[in-house]
Amino acid sequence: MLSDYFPLLIFLAAIFVFGLIALFFPPWLAGARTTTAKALPYESGIVPRTTARRRFAVSFYLTAMLFIIFDVEAIFIYPWAVILKGLRWFGIAEMAVFVGILLIALIYVWKKGALEWGS
Amino acid sequence: MIVNVNAIGIDYTTILPELVVTGTAILVLILDLFIPADRRRILALVAILGLLGALVASIPLWGHNKFAFGDTVVGDSFAAFFNVILALTSILTVLISPRFLRARQLDYGEYYVLILAATAGMMLLAAATSLMTIFLGIELLSLALYVLSGFARTQLRSQESALKYLLLGGFATGFLLYGMALIYGATGATTLRGLALVAGSPTAGGNALLLLGIGFLSVGLAFKASAAPFHMWTPDVYEGAPTIVTTFMSVATKAAAFAAVGRVFVAVFPALQYRWYVPLALIAVFSLFIGNLVAIVQDNLKRMLAYSGIAHAGFILLGVLPGTPDGLASTLFYIAAYAVMNFGAFAVVTSVGARGEETANINYWRGLFYRRPFLATTMTIFMLSLAGIPPTVGFFAKLFVFRSLVVAAQTANSGQFWAPLIVAIVMTVVSFYYYLRVVVVMLMTPEGEVTEREPVGASMGTVLAISAAATVILGLFPGVIFDWASTAAGVHL
Amino acid sequence: MVVAFAILAAWELVTAIGVMASRRPIYNALSLVANMLGLAVLFLLLNAQFLFAAQIIVYAGAVMVLFVFIIALLNPQMDITLSRPSMEWAYGLIFGVVFAGLILALVYNRDLTGIPGPFTPEVIDAFGNVQILGAVLYSRFLLPVEVTSVLLLVAAVGAVYLAARKIR
Numbered sequence: 001m002l003s004d005y006f007p008l009l010i011f012l013a014a015i016f017v018f019g020l021i022a023l024f025f026p027p028w029l030a031g032a033r034t035t036t037a038k039a040l041p042y043e044s045g046i047v048p049r050t051t052a053r054r055r056f057a058v059s060f061y062l063t064a065m066l067f068i069i070f071d072v073e074a075i076f077i078y079p080w081a082v083i084l085k086g087l088r089w090f091g092i093a094e095m096a097v098f099v100g101i102l103l104i105a106l107i108y109v110w111k112k113g114a115l116e117w118g119s
Numbered sequence: 120m121i122v123n124v125n126a127i128g129i130d131y132t133t134i135l136p137e138l139v140v141t142g143t144a145i146l147v148l149i150l151d152l153f154i155p156a157d158r159r160r161i162l163a164l165v166a167i168l169g170l171l172g173a174l175v176a177s178i179p180l181w182g183h184n185k186f187a188f189g190d191t192v193v194g195d196s197f198a199a200f201f202n203v204i205l206a207l208t209s210i211l212t213v214l215i216s217p218r219f220l221r222a223r224q225l226d227y228g229e230y231y232v233l234i235l236a237a238t239a240g241m242m243l244l245a246a247a248t249s250l251m252t253i254f255l256g257i258e259l260l261s262l263a264l265y266v267l268s269g270f271a272r273t274q275l276r277s278q279e280s281a282l283k284y285l286l287l288g289g290f291a292t293g294f295l296l297y298g299m300a301l302i303y304g305a306t307g308a309t310t311l312r313g314l315a316l317v318a319g320s321p322t323a324g325g326n327a328l329l330l331l332g333i334g335f336l337s338v339g340l341a342f343k344a345s346a347a348p349f350h351m352w353t354p355d356v357y358e359g360a361p362t363i364v365t366t367f368m369s370v371a372t373k374a375a376a377f378a379a380v381g382r383v384f385v386a387v388f389p390a391l392q393y394r395w396y397v398p399l400a401l402i403a404v405f406s407l408f409i410g411n412l413v414a415i416v417q418d419n420l421k422r423m424l425a426y427s428g429i430a431h432a433g434f435i436l437l438g439v440l441p442g443t444p445d446g447l448a449s450t451l452f453y454i455a456a457y458a459v460m461n462f463g464a465f466a467v468v469t470s471v472g473a474r475g476e477e478t479a480n481i482n483y484w485r486g487l488f489y490r491r492p493f494l495a496t497t498m499t500i501f502m503l504s505l506a507g508i509p510p511t512v513g514f515f516a517k518l519f520v521f522r523s524l525v526v527a528a529q530t531a532n533s534g535q536f537w538a539p540l541i542v543a544i545v546m547t548v549v550s551f552y553y554y555l556r557v558v559v560v561m562l563m564t565p566e567g568e569v570t571e572r573e574p575v576g577a578s579m580g581t582v583l584a585i586s587a588a589a590t591v592i593l594g595l596f597p598g599v600i601f602d603w604a605s606t607a608a609g610v611h612l
Numbered sequence: 613m614v615v616a617f618a619i620l621a622a623w624e625l626v627t628a629i630g631v632m633a634s635r636r637p638i639y640n641a642l643s644l645v646a647n648m649l650g651l652a653v654l655f656l657l658l659n660a661q662f663l664f665a666a667q668i669i670v671y672a673g674a675v676m677v678l679f680v681f682i683i684a685l686l687n688p689q690m691d692i693t694l695s696r697p698s699m700e701w702a703y704g705l706i707f708g709v710v711f712a713g714l715i716l717a718l719v720y721n722r723d724l725t726g727i728p729g730p731f732t733p734e735v736i737d738a739f740g741n742v743q744i745l746g747a748v749l750y751s752r753f754l755l756p757v758e759v760t761s762v763l764l765l766v767a768a769v770g771a772v773y774l775a776a777r778k779i780r
Contacts, residue, residue, distance in 0.1 A: 079746030105768040189752035266770035307727035
C-alpha cells in the first residue's frame with residue numbers, strides 16, 4: 001500500500017534536487033555579481049517608497065477568516081459529490097440545506113459590507 | 120455504493136426545539152439586514168417568540184425516549200427538562216437586553232443571533248447521545264459565547280475577556296477532543312449507546328485508553344462548567360464581558376455542561392463509577408474550596424458571583440458522584456434552582472450597572488436599600504437563596520444534594536461519600552459570609568451624596584419580580600420540580 | 613512502514629519544538645506549517661487519503677494564511693521578537709512531566725486495548741476512502757454535518773461583527 005506512493009516520493013525528491021540546482025548552479029557557472037538593480041525587491045517593478053514591515057489592514061484578516069469558512073464548506077462537498085449517485089435526491093436535499101445555510105452567511109457578509117475593501 | 124437512507128432514523132420531532140431556535144436565529148439574522156436600526160426591538164420580539172416556540176416543542180418530548188439520526192440525538196424527559204431551563208433563561212435574557220444594549224450603544228442584531236445560536240448549541244448538548252453531537256453542541260455554544268463576551272468590541276475589558284475565553288476554551292476543547300478520540304479508539308463506538316455496551320463489560324475498568332479518554336473528556340466538560348481546577352478563566356471572563364452576557368452564560372453554560380456530565384457519567388459509565396469517583400470528587404471538593412474561600416475576598420460583585428459560580432459547580436457535581444439516577448435528580452433540581460437565583464442576582468447587577476462597569480464594586484452598593492429598594496430587596500432574596508437559607512429554593516437544592524450523598528453512603532455502605540459531604544457542609548457555612556455581606560452593605564447608611572434614582576424599567580422589573588417570586592415559591596413547594604427532576608433523571612440508553 | 617513512521621514522528625517532534633522555541637512569530641507559524649504537512653503524511657500512512665487532502669487544503673492552506681495575516685496584523689514591525697520567557701517554561705516543564713508520567717503510568721500498568729471499527733483497510737480498499745467517508749457522513753452523521761454548517765454561519769457572523777471596521 002505504502003509502495004503506491006513511491007512514485008510520489010521520487011517526484012518530491014526530483015523537485016527538491018531541481019530547486020537546489022536552480023539555486024546553486026547558475027552562480028557557480030556565471031559567478032555571483034551583485035548590482036543595485038538586483039538588490040531591489042522588484043527588479044523591474046515600482047520602486048518601494050516605505051518599508052514593507054507595517055501593520056496590515058484588518059480587512060486581510062476578515063478575508064482570510066471568510067476564506068476558511070467557505071474552504072471548509074468546499075471540503076464537505078467533495079465526499080458528498082463522490083457518493084451522490086448512491087444518495088440520490090436525498091443527497092441533493094442534504095446538501096441544499098448545508099449550502100443554503102452558508103448562502104445565508106454569504107448574504108450576511110455581503111450586505112454587511114465585509115467584502116468591500118477599505119470603505 | 121448505495122446508501123440506505125431509511126436506516127438513519129430521521130425524526131424531526133426529537134430535535135424540533137433545536138430546529139426552531141436555529142431557524143429563529145437565521146430569521147433574525149436576515150431580518151437584521153433589512154430593518155432600520157431604530158426598529159431593532161422587533162428582533163428581540165422575534166427571538167422571544169422563537170424561544171417560546173422551542174419551549175412548546177419541548178413538551179412532547181417529556182416521557183418519551185426517541186432516538187434519531189443514527190442515535191446521535193435523543194428526545195427524552197432529560198432533554199426536555201434542560202430545554203425548558205435553557206429556553207426560559209434565554210427568554211428572560213432577551214427580555215432585559217434591549218434596554219441594556221441601547222444604553223451601551225451595542226444594539227446590534229448580531230446579539231440576538233448569537234444568543235439564539237448559543238441556546239441551540241446548549242439544547243443540542245442536552246439532547247446529544249453521541250460524541251459527535253456532544254462536541255458540536257459544545258462548539259456551537261462556545262463559539263457564540265466567545266463573540267458575545269467580546270460584544271462590547273471597542274472596550275478593552277470586553278476584548279480581553281473574549282480573548283482569554285477563546286484561548287483557554289480552545290485549549291480545553293483540545294482535551295475534550297483528545298479524550299473523545301481515545302474513547303473511540305478504546306470502544307470503536309461514537310454513540311453513547313455503543314459506549315455504554317462496552318463500558319458495561321467487566322474488562323472495561325482495566326482499559327487504559329478508555330479511562331484516559333474519560334479523564335480528558337471530564338477536563339473539557341469541567342472547563343465549560345467552570346469547576347476547579349479548570350476555573351481560571353471564569354472571574355476574568357465574567358468581569359470583562361458585558362454584564363448581560365455574563366448573566367446568560369453563567370446560568371445557561373453551566374446547565375448545558377452539566378447536562379452532558381450527567382448523561383455521560385450516570386447513563387453511560389455507571390459501571391465505571393469506582394474508577395471516576397475519586398477524580399470527580401476531587402474536582403467537586405476543589406471547586407467548593409476555591410470558589411467559597413476566594414469569593415470571600417472579592418470586592419467586585421461580578422468576580423464574587425463568578426467564584427460563587429465555581430462553588431456552585433462543586434455543589435452540583437456532588438449529585439453526580441453516586442452515579443445513580445437518584446443522585447442525578449438532586450443535581451437536576453440544583454441546576455434549576457441555580458438558574459433561577461443566579462440569573463436573578465446577575466440581573467440585579469446588570470440593572471444597577473446599566474451605565475458603567477464600575478458599579479460592580481461593592482462600595483457602590485452601600486445603602487442601596489435607601490436608593491433603590493426594589494433592586495435591593497430582590498438582591499437580598501437571591502443572596503439568601505444562593506447561601507442556602509430557608510425558605511428559598513437554594514436551601515432545598517443543597518438539602519437534596521446532601522441527602523442524595525447520605526443515601527448513597529448508606530446503600531453502598533461505604534465511607535467514601537462522607538468526605539465531600541462534610542466539605543460541602545462546612546463550605547456552605549463559609550459562604551454565608553460573602554453572601555450576607557452584600558445584604559449588610561446594602562443596609563448600611565449611604566455615605567456622601569445620594570445619586571439620582573434611575574427607574575428600573577418595566578421589562579427588568581418584571582424579570583426580577585418573576586425570578587424573585589420563583590426563588591421563594593419554588594422554595595415553598597420544592598416537590599413539584601423535584602418530581603420532574605426525578606422523572607428526567609431516569610435516563611435510558 | 614515503521615521506518616516511515618519513525619521519520620515522520622521525528623519530523624513532527626522537531627517542527628513542534630520549532631513552533632515553541634523560536635521567538636519570532638513568523639518562524640513559529642512556518643514551523644507549524646511544516647508540522648501540519650507532516651501530520652498530513654501521517655494520515656496518508658493510515659490510508660486516510662481524504663484527511664490528507666483536507667489537512668493540507670484547510671490547515672496548511674487556509675488556517676495558516678489566517679495565522680500569517682494575524683501576525684502581520686499584530687506586529688507593526690514583523691521582525692519584533694517575543695519577550696524572553698521568564699518562569700513560564702518551568703511551570704510548563706512541571707506540567708508536561710507530570711502529564712507524561714501520568715500517561716506512561718496508565719499505559720504500562722494496564723493493557724492497552726482498542727476495538728477495531730467496521731472500516732478496516734480491506735473494506736476501505738474495496739470501496740475507496742472518500743466513498744466510505746461520504747457514505748458515513750451523509751447518512752449516519754447527517755445531523756452533525758448540518759450542525760457544522762450552522763457552526764460556520766455563527767463563525768462568519770462572529771468574524772464580521774468583531775473585525776469589520778464599521779458595523780451597519
